[in-house]
Amino acid sequence: MEYLQTQGIRLPRLGLGTFRMQGEACRAAVESALALGYRHIDTAEMYGNEEAIGAAIATARIARSDLHVTTKVWHENLAPDAIRKAFDASLKKLRLDYVDLYLVHWPRSDMNLQAVLETLLKLKEQGRTRAIGVANFPVALLRTAVEEIKAPIACNQVEYHVMLDQTRLRKYLATKAIPLVAYCPLAQGRAAADPTLVAIGRKHGASAAQVALKWLLDQDGVAAIPKASRRESQRANLDALNIGLDDEDRQAIAGLPKNKRCVDPAGGPDWD
Known part of the structure; x- marks a missing residue:
């Protein structure tokens, strides 16, 4: 497994996404992935599966x-006290003393970004998360976070x-040496049926989905977190x-x- 170095952590370039995985099915999927060699598990407060993931890790x-474990705070909980409460709940469900990466899941137009990032930074300073970052931030918001607030953003x-x-x-x-972590790396299954990708896959004895994933992972500074609940799919992604x-x-x-945004x-933010 290759790793990306960012803000003092090593981020495995291929991880397991867990959105819409629940309960015992989620636990079994994470146990399978860890047994196959995955070491990067991505979850979020909003997914409602941190407890199942914590059980699998244990x-x-x-x-x-x-x-490496990433989790995220939901956009409804971006006031400082709400962030701390959400973080405490996530850590307890995951049965961990710390997470490796804690992200703002989605930005809000009315959020106090400086207060949000200062709260995350305090969690980092306390050793409860090893790094902090953001998700779904367009360039304009990133500029504010990185250049004005000067937050140590470990990924978007x-x-x-x-x-x-x-x-x-x-x-x-x-330009800022910040990795991009790609979710929906297979375009919610659309990549698997694309004729161009199918043809490339045939040439290499691979599937169209594998071609799409390798295209991402060949790019500098890019990691990917495909969701895969079945062991066969997890193995294929590896x-x-x-x-x-x-x-x-x-x-x-x-x-x-x-131009296909899933x-x-x-x-949501203005992507331009």
Whole structure:
């Protein structure tokens, strides 16, 4: 497994996304992933599965220093006291003494960003999270966080895949040495049926989904957290690391439409 170095932590470039996994099914999926060698588990307060993930981690008995766990505070809890309360609840459910990365899940137009990030930074200073970061932040908000507030942002977790252009955001992140963590890296399953990706996969003895994932992981400063509940899918995602895409493949992928955003909730940020 390759790692990205950011704000004093090592972030495994391939992780397990757990959105919409619940209960025993979630616990079994995380146990399976950890047994296969995954060491990066992504969750959030809003997912309602931190307890199941905590149980899976406890069962796995992996050295804590070998495991990376990210969780996130929901946008309804961005007042300082609410952040602290939400963090305490997340840590208890996960059965951990600390998390590796604590993120603002979604920005709010009326949030006090400086107060939010100062609260997260205090959690870091207390050793309760090893690093802090954000999710779903466009460039304008990142500039405020990084250049004005000067917060030690360890990543920006956003939707990114072969069907969505994130060039402007990636260029800004690169100038600040901040990794992009890609959620929905398979465009919610759309990548698996794309004829161009299917053809590239056939050439390499791989699936279209594996091609889409490797395309992301070949990019500097990019990690990915595909959701995979079945062991076969988890293994296939790990095997994607072994594919060698060539210039012809990358050129074909560059020609795909790049305007498909799968996650765009009402009240979300202005992506431009």
